[in-house]
Amino acid sequence: MRMLSALSSFMGGDASRNGHVDITLESRDFAYASLAVGGTIANVEKVTQHSDSEGSFGWKEDTLWVAEGLRATFRVYFCQWLIDVDLDSQDLQRAELDLKHAIKGAAIQTQRSKSSGSFGWDGSTLWVVDGLRAHFDVTLHRQAATPPPPYCGPGPSTASELSTEQRLRNYQLAAGRTTNAAGSSTEAAAALADRGEKLASLSSKVSALAGDAEEFYKMSKELNRG
Numbered sequence: 067m068r069m070l071s072a073l074s075s076f077m078g079g080d081a082s083r084n085g086h087v088d089i090t091l092e093s094r095d096f097a098y099a100s101l102a103v104g105g106t107i108a109n110v111e112k113v114t115q116h117s118d119s120e121g122s123f124g125w126k127e128d129t130l131w132v133a134e135g136l137r138a139t140f141r142v143y144f145c146q147w148l149i150d151v152d153l154d155s156q157d158l159q160r161a162e163l164d165l166k167h168a169i170k171g172a173a174i175q176t177q178r179s180k181s182s183g184s185f186g187w188d189g190s191t192l193w194v195v196d197g198l199r200a201h202f203d204v205t206l207h208r209q210a211a212t213p214p215p216p217y218c219g220p221g222p223s224t225a226s227e228l229s230t231e232q233r234l235r236n237y238q239l240a241a242g243r244t245t246n247a248a249g250s251s252t253e254a255a256a257a258l259a260d261r262g263e264k265l266a267s268l269s270s271k272v273s274a275l276a277g278d279a280e281e282f283y284k285m286s287k288e289l290n291r292g
Contacts, residue, residue, distance in 0.1 A: 085147035085167065085206060088113060091130060092137040093121055100131040106145040109211035114139040146207040150175060153192060154199040155183055162193045167206040176201040 093099050096119070107125040121136025130142060155161050158181075169187040183198025192204060 083149060083166065084143075085208065086141050086143045088139055088141050089130060090116075090137075090139045091123075091132045092116075093119075093132040093135050096121075096133070096135045098131060098133045100129050102129050103142055103144075104128065105147065106210075107142055108145040108208050109143040111141040111143075112138050113141050143208065145210055146170065146205060149204050149206060150201060151192065151204055152201050153185070153194045155179075155181075155194040155197050158183075158195070158197045160193060160195040162191050164191050165204065165206060166190055167208055170205040170207045172202050172204045174200045175203050 087103070089101065089103065091099060091101055106128055107130065110123070110125050110130060112123065115136070115138045117135055117137035119135030119137075121132060121134035123130070123132045123136055123138070123140070125131065125142075130140060132138070149165070151163060151165070153161055153163050167190055169190060169192060172185065172187055172192055174185070177198070177200045179197055179199035181197030183194060183196035185192070185194045185198055185200070185202070187193065187204075190206075192202065194200065
């Protein structure tokens with residue numbers, strides 16, 4: 067199982083503030099594949115599908131998984147993540163910043179003011195007062211989504227734990243793919259055979275024309291002698 071640090075994967079901006087990261091994961095040859103993303107997953111959206119097979123996907127705790135040939139890019143939302151923000155109390159006045167997600171905790175990383183003032187949070191709003199100007203580490207969190215619909219539930223820990231229904235579907239998909247490949251090979255062989263027959267017919271016609279040309283040449287010589 068591969069490991070990904072969720073916090074180090076944020077590209078900044080909205081992704082960091084909203085606690086999500088985009089991840090591409092692929093089920094090769096219809097096999098199960100998984101990736102530990104470095105944080106408890108709250109929800110997952112399939113952003114772009116790269117495979118013909120719809121397959122299946124899901125998550126369990128910090129692990130995203132795919133199966134049955136699905137190759138896609140997913141947006142993974144975390145239950146908890148860390149951001150850093152600046153907030154200044156000017157002229158000892160209260161200043162607020164709405165972070166759009168519930169705040170679980172906050173701590174001063176760097177204080178820029180002489181005044182220690184005070185700070186706190188209420189719901190999704192961080193606040194400072196009494197002249198405090200500082201850079202904060204803030205932990206945000208969201209509630210996990212309700213269980214995913216069928217075929218998007220928590221995945222097995224290994225490929226051997228795929229259900230009988232999933233194994234049968236894999237077999238059917240693989241068999242269909244083999245049948246298509248066999249059909250294509252048969253069509254190609256038939257096309258080559260047809261081309262061979264046409265070439266053989268053309269060769270016969272060329273030979274016949276060559277014989278006619280030789281006869282015409284002999285007749286011409288006889289006429290010249292006469």
